Amino acid sequence: MKLSLESIKSALGDGLLSFPVTDLDDKGKFNSITFADRLEWFMSHQVSSIFVAGGTGEFFSLSQDEYRSIVKVTSETVKGKVPTISSVGRSIPEAIQFASIAENAGIDALLLMPPYLTECAKEGVFEYAKTIMQSTNLPVIYYNRANGILPAEYIQKLADACPNFIALKDGTGNMEALNTTIKTLGNRLIYIGGVPTAEIISEAYLSIGVNTYSSAVFNFVPDMANHFYKSLRAGDKETVNLIIKEFFIPFVKLRSNSQGYAVSLIKAGAKLIGKSAGDVRAPLPIPNADEVETLKKLINKAATLIK
Template sequence: MTPAELKAIISDGLLSFPLTDFTADGDFDPKGYQKRLEWLAPYGASALFAAGGTGELFSLTEAEHADIIKLAVETCKDSVPIIAGVGYSTRIAISMAKAAEKAGAAGILILPHYLTETDQEGVARHVAAICKSVGIGVIVYNRNVCRLSVDHLLRLADECPNLIGFKDGVGEIESMVNVRRRLGDRFSYLGGLPTAELYAEAYKAMGVPVYSSAVFNFIPKTAMQFFNALRSGDSATTTKLLDEFFLPYVAIRNRRQGYAVSIVKAGARLVGRSAGPVRPPLVDCTPEEDKMLKALLDKLGPQ
């Protein structure tokens, strides 16, 4: 798939990132993962991020990452394009990106670099180095230590023709408007905050109508329903879902830092699609929290 084709695909429709399945011992569980993808693929996401943030990229070894991407591409080859999350250091990210390209991934998503302080110039060099290592399309995730100014994005846009997407995980309106207006059609833009549904109306109004849904992992029907209501301007439905599900859901999620992933694994467990425990440094939700989430899910009905 060319970068331009990927750009077209992610400019329309709902995106999601599947959970990564672990066994009780925390090892990667390929069978569970495959079943997960087979279950999710028909629900209509336009692309899936394998080994993204919700897929606990930040816990994976390089070998596990390669296995996951290969399996995702194979499983979904006739249904939905796979975009591979890559991260850690520049060299590890490049190695992951090349392996993903070789395995047939449609593109990559660059998660922030590891640990060290640096400035925008350093971040831009890191991103450029990864872009140049592959021919497939690249999306940069604006988040944490990776925050790119308009000036650096303009330079990267020039320097890296395959950089075709900007996913925002920071949520600063002024910056997002600046990037959106100044970069215009050069990029495709994605909302990338945890529980992106809460941000969806505001992002759509800023010219960012697409986002990636974490709850798609356990309530794919509701996730699509929200997305379609947003797209068609059916605010009665989006408002109802915000009030009845997303706001109380986020209240549980905010009980502990890191729960943005843990609560998705809890949701999968509760709908009979367990992906196993989270890995450290994350911590699983408590039984009490599972119960609170269960009550919310029961109201939504079967998916």
């Protein structure tokens, strides 16, 4: 079922968003059966929108054939119950190809990742984003992070040039720059929090009008993730402070043990709750036994934080 633009925008702007991990079997191949089960499980836990093949879904390591399978399974499983978004990016030709694959599969919108370069001039990033956005009929969310960061004036230019540019996902955590963009563009765009473990700065996001964010921990503690989000939106500071102190601060500390753990720990958490998606692909590292044990204790703690 094709969703209306307004329903997509509404879901992106108010409700908890999440990025399922990509299921791999014991040989490192995409596992469509367990991935479909994961999507069903996500929908049973009140997720507002589902972003597949994202950063948490190891987009950077997926082949075109794997991507094609992921978006096909997603559309066939979700069936319009919530908006589905898939990533595009890398080079311009690849991004255009992936966008076409997603559109043909019935995906509702795209998340445009930064280009693959070590350094990019703002003018070049703008042309990169504009070219890709203008190549597709799908609504596009721009992921402002890494080597693809655009300041307010370039976001404005991009919005003027591309009517299908509907949302900005912040991956910087730079509240000054983000607030400048929000005050410059107003309600022309929807704004989404997108730093790793976005809950840790969710209060700051909310204070400048960013009502939602992507929750990676939804992959293994969905009930607590929902409880935290609802408490945040309700202004329940006591509960928000408690969960940040008891879960998110220790989790972020564990995440800082190694680069890549923003994804690796999510897959480890999924395995701990009996919903294994296999291991991460290189160059991401696999957490060691002590780290997995620490994560297990955090998962047990999360269950006690839900009233």
